Amino acid sequence: VQRVALSLILAASGSLGCDAELEPVYLWPYDAAPEAQTVDGLIAVEAEHYTSLSANGTPVSWTLVSIDSDAGVEPDPDPSHAATASGGAYLEALPDTFVTGPSESVPGTNFFDDPTSAPFASYEVRLAQPGRYYVWVRAYSTGGKDNTAHVGMDGQWPESGRRLQLAAVDTWAWSSNQRDAGGSLYGQPRTIWLDVADAGIHTILFAVREDGFELDKWVLTPDSEFVPEGFGPAEATGL
Numbered sequence: 001v002q003r004v005a006l007s008l009i010l011a012a013s014g015s016l017g018c019d020a021e022l023e024p025v026y027l028w029p030y031d032a033a034p035e036a037q038t039v040d041g042l043i044a045v046e047a048e049h050y051t052s053l054s055a056n057g058t059p060v061s062w063t064l065v066s067i068d069s070d071a072g073v074e075p076d077p078d079p080s081h082a083a084t085a086s087g088g089a090y091l092e093a094l095p096d097t098f099v100t101g102p103s104e105s106v107p108g109t110n111f112f113d114d115p116t117s118a119p120f121a122s123y124e125v126r127l128a129q130p131g132r133y134y135v136w137v138r139a140y141s142t143g144g145k146d147n148t149a150h151v152g153m154d155g156q157w158p159e160s161g162r163r164l165q166l167a168a169v170d171t172w173a174w175s176s177n178q179r180d181a182g183g184s185l186y187g188q189p190r191t192i193w194l195d196v197a198d199a200g201i202h203t204i205l206f207a208v209r210e211d212g213f214e215l216d217k218w219v220l221t222p223d224s225e226f227v228p229e230g231f232g233p234a235e236a237t238g239l
């Protein structure tokens with residue numbers, strides 16, 4: 001396990017203010033920002049602490065659901081899961097029209113196998129070291145038509161970030177599985193990753209593949225043995 005400190009910056013309004021000499025600091029768009037900490041190469045970010053969201057010309061958007069407010073977007077067949085979400089909030093891809101039962105996938109409308117034309121959320125982070133980062137997400141699905149997404153970086157969507165697959169249903173669960181990896185529809189752990197060529201500011205991207213996907217929190221870790229549990233690491237803290 002590499003023991004290199006890593007810092008994280010989230011841009012509050014597009015101005016990153018990055019400076020390699022600065023102590024790591026959050027620039028959350030929230031007043032109650034946690035104090036930043038240096039960590040052992042791992043970062044953890046609440047999905048609701050995004051830098052920006054884009055529908056990317058589609059009818060679907062990542063939409064905030066919290067203990068204080070429902071998404072207010074219909075149709076959304078399942079109830080809020082904010083009460084059991086990390087931080088009491090998450091993003092859901094809404095509206096959700098591709099659901100278990102008599103519904104059809106419509107590419108570009110409720111199903112986005114190609115992440116380049118999918119709705120996405122952006123997170124500005126500062127990575128203090130290059131290398132391979134395994135991607136874990138804490139997410140919720142209520143069926144097989146709500147349980148995949150894509151991960152990208154800096155406007156790119158590498159094959160290793162495509163088709164992130166949840167293996168659990170009707171519960172919050174962590175996954176780093178790529179659909180079909182290892183000969184299983186539900187994939188295998190640590191088959192979703194991002195290769196980072198240079199330290200510095202990067203934009204981590206999460207795109208919708210199936211509407212109704214609920215994204216609570218995500219982790220990047222260089223540790224191939226790390227498996228998050230429960231709510232996972234506190235934001236930006238490490239092992």
Ligand SMILES: [Ca+2]
Nearest residue numbers: 098145211212
């Ligand atoms: Ca769906």
Ligand SMILES: [Ca+2]
Nearest residue numbers: 086087089216
């Ligand atoms: Ca959350």
